[in-house]
Amino acid sequence: MGATLREVAERAGVSVRTVSNVVNDFAQVAPDTRARVQRVLDELGYQPNAVARTLRRGRSGLIALVLPELDVPYFAELTRAVIEQAAAAGYTVVVDQTDGDPVRERELVMRGSRAAMFDGLIFNPLALGDADLRDRPSSTPVVLLGERVIQGGLDHIMIDNVGAARLATEHLVDLGRRRIAAIGDQSDESRRTGRLRTQGYMTALRSAGHEIVPELIRPTEFFHRSDGAAAMSELLALPEPPDAVFCYNDLLALGALRTILSRGLRVPEDIALVGFDDIEDGRYSTPSLTTIRPDKTQIATHAVQLLLNRLDGDQSPPTEIPADYDLVIRESTAS
Amino acid sequence: MGATLREVAERAGVSVRTVSNVVNDFAQVAPDTRARVQRVLDELGYQPNAVARTLRRGRSGLIALVLPELDVPYFAELTRAVIEQAAAAGYTVVVDQTDGDPVRERELVMRGSRAAMFDGLIFNPLALGDADLRDRPSSTPVVLLGERVIQGGLDHIMIDNVGAARLATEHLVDLGRRRIAAIGDQSDESRRTGRLRTQGYMTALRSAGHEIVPELIRPTEFFHRSDGAAAMSELLALPEPPDAVFCYNDLLALGALRTILSRGLRVPEDIALVGFDDIEDGRYSTPSLTTIRPDKTQIATHAVQLLLNRLDGDQSPPTEIPADYDLVIRESTAS
DNA sequence: TATGATCCTTGCAACGTTGCAAACAGTGTT
DNA sequence: AACACTGTTTGCAACGTTGCAAGGATCATA
Incomplete structure (x- = not known):
């Protein structure tokens, strides 16, 4: 384990709270106190404990992208777009692959146990359907992708x-x-x-x-x-x-x-x-x-945006957003 | 948020500790107490808070796979193998894509802030080199993949x-x-x-x-x-x-x-x-x-195994494990 | 010298969980 | 009636962090 606030505080001869203030750049810290604390922080290589911080703040800064198969290029390319969009908003995306296994989908999306690590979920279901999703116990916001679900009562992005x-x-x-x-x-x-x-x-x-x-x-x-x-x-x-x-x-x-x-x-x-x-x-x-x-960019943008709105407390009823598409003509049909 | 242990405890008329015992299937709980608590658990749809649990237990059950590009098929296929291996050991893998961006690699691998959510890391660096990795402040175990690093003082899997x-x-x-x-x-x-x-x-x-x-x-x-x-x-x-x-x-x-x-x-x-x-x-x-x-299967197996050993407290010096390869002859060279 | 006002620092409690060890009730033994 | 024993339940503290509001120090002003 890395150093904790307490260790830093003892070594710097200040309170835990003050160290926290320095770390988070909170109000009023006397320049020399700040310098002294900072020195100890550096010495000990202090890194905030993300888990404790998440517990306290109620936010992890992580959103999960749950997909059937990563080695299907469409999903891999979509993932790239989602990561880019989320990064722009300061969120880190972690991806999980379910293989369409209902057990895994349930584990990741339904049970808070794992899902709760994340502030929100973007989920492309393969096994779980409307009925499953309707009574999701966890309250982590979800945005759905794909055609599997129609009436899940959740935000949803799909193409026609x-x-x-x-x-x-x-x-x-x-x-x-x-x-x-x-x-x-x-x-x-x-x-x-x-x-x-x-x-x-x-x-x-x-x-x-x-x-x-x-x-x-x-x-x-x-x-x-x-x-x-x-x-x-x-x-x-x-x-x-x-x-x-x-x-x-x-x-x-x-x-x-x-x-x-x-x-x-x-x-x-x-x-x-x-x-x-x-x-x-x-x-x-x-x-x-x-x-x-x-x-794909539009799909990713909408998904992330919708999710971030929910995280900001948007309580409006779930929407279904259509994404654009077009036909690209190449050699396999052009004579 | 979902229900907490305390809420369940109050409603069931028992102590928080007893509810925890029921949830975790710990020792001696009288059958009728267990039944009563279980009923309330179901009623409230209790889901353990993963963050609190992780903070307390010191284990999240999550390992991170940090790769340059997911839409490069090699990495996507490797990811599949890693996920399978880890699942067999009860771990969930989350994947993050860095695009070889040194800032992101550092963020994910070096700074405990994000890395600390995970019990361990499997990392294929593109930007970070030996020097960077040597003084990693976080103590989360890491296994390296690829050729970028030679003498990082970390476990490492690569092919010749x-x-x-x-x-x-x-x-x-x-x-x-x-x-x-x-x-x-x-x-x-x-x-x-x-x-x-x-x-x-x-x-x-x-x-x-x-x-x-x-x-x-x-x-x-x-x-x-x-x-x-x-x-x-x-x-x-x-x-x-x-x-x-x-x-x-x-x-x-x-x-x-x-x-x-x-x-x-x-x-x-x-x-x-x-x-x-x-x-x-x-x-x-x-x-x-x-x-x-x-x-790829071997690479994944070794990576996960090495990591799990470290998580179990294996303190032996870092090893470098070579992975097998062979030549597959197909039409592009066969006449 | 008292009185604010300003600036800086701190203690306490809480997020939700679990390890530890103690407490309690009930039963059987002497 | 006292004792040990088993089985069941519990309170306390801690994981590392931060919100809140109060505390202390310093200084200028009346």
Whole structure:
């Protein structure tokens, strides 16, 4: 352990309180007293005990970002944005990865035991749903990200998935593609992202007068490269393979791309590809990836701002803030 | 705030201490007392205050992983491994990103103020060097990762960069390549990774009787895709471009790959590529990437184990533990 | 010399928890 | 009736910090 206020105080021949005043630059401390105390502080290498300070002040200066997977680039890139925003406000962000494990999510978000170390939480749930979050015992403010929860009674930031998926699909329609597949549908009720994007995909097809072919909508368990590669293999094995694919995120698209190219097919000539997320990998793949770009900076800014407002005592009812997105056209659909 | 022990105690008509005994499952509590207290605990939704508990117990159950960049896949993947190892031991890992900013590194690692919230630190420095770390005031145990520090007097886990780089280069020599370039050298004294890998590269060339051509060794500021792409452009602009490139990490290689393919050249036929880190992107690129695979699980296991030993009071002198690596041959060098 | 006024310093209590050791009640033994 | 014993409960203090309000010293003014 480092030196405590008391040790410094004894050594400097002043009261604990005075040392505290020096450390915190509080009012009126006589110049020579300050100097003497400062000398001892330096000598002993005093560092305030953050835990005691937090207990006393009721603030730790830490906010937690709880995410399913850090090695999914979208989350890693989002994390960077959140850290930047929080740092600007004097907060330190710590990140925790849950892998979508309900036990871990609960541990971190629901039980005050761990959560209480932090002044606030930004949480992208995968397992916990509306019902779980509704009766959260802890009163640490939370801002939600993602599509998992709809009516949690908490602040929430999300993009219009249906609209974005529709935009992506329409782009493929506009290219004149006839058999447009989708990769990433999810039957599981708890995974709303896939369902919403399928909804947008179908809306786009319908309003373009295309028929909806169930076998072209491929579900995947996760949104990883391997899932995309596997789903693409299935699509290529169909009697009539697709001439375009909308993948529900860039990792799926990169996996699909790998499969397509390894069969000697060309992108976009034989099959056009659209992804979702605009991760850096997609900008450097060959061909580079057309994708939906959610405004990650905006998401981060809103999340942090919303949280800080709550920390400042904002009691207004929970809001749901939509984040912007746009379509970035790159080589995987540009001929 | 949630309920406190005192509130529960008053409501249940017992002492604070007894409630604490129930909560912690301590010795002898009469069954009916326990039941009564438990009922009140549930009613009030009591959650222990983690900060107070930490102050009293001297343990938070949290360890911090401090890394330069989370959106560099190598670090994201390493993070996963660390979290898994720590979870197995009952610890929660929180991650912080420094961007290699010396101010932030210092804040997190040196000043107890923030660091003291955690029982221990696993730290991959980018800015702070031996000198900085030597007089760390805080006594929170630290385990270092990476090549930045050599003689910090702290536990340290690293791989043999010279050996690994030599292995990668020798592989290219064995393929019969004559003009083997390197991307990622770093002149800055503080970035040792690049220097060590250049050393290994040169050793391999020398012992194969190859001449060392300075213009084939390209420095980069960072290890990102864009740096690799830019460096590759320079190499291709040489009168005699290389027929093989050893990139000091996979991101550089992916950037270089993008440049090569966009010029209509083929990999590996025209230029063979080797990377370093074995990130997932490299397994799904086309062609997939030959690379040096550091044993990330082993690094994580050792780091966590070393740290936990220190937390258990292990006072033995700091050790330096080497981690394993091997060469994974994929399409970017296989013909 | 008393009286404020100003400037500096301090003691006490509290944040919520747990270690320690003592206290208490009840039972059985002598 | 006194004693030891077991099982259960409790008060006190402490972890290191800071808010509050009071205390002390110094000086100038009346």
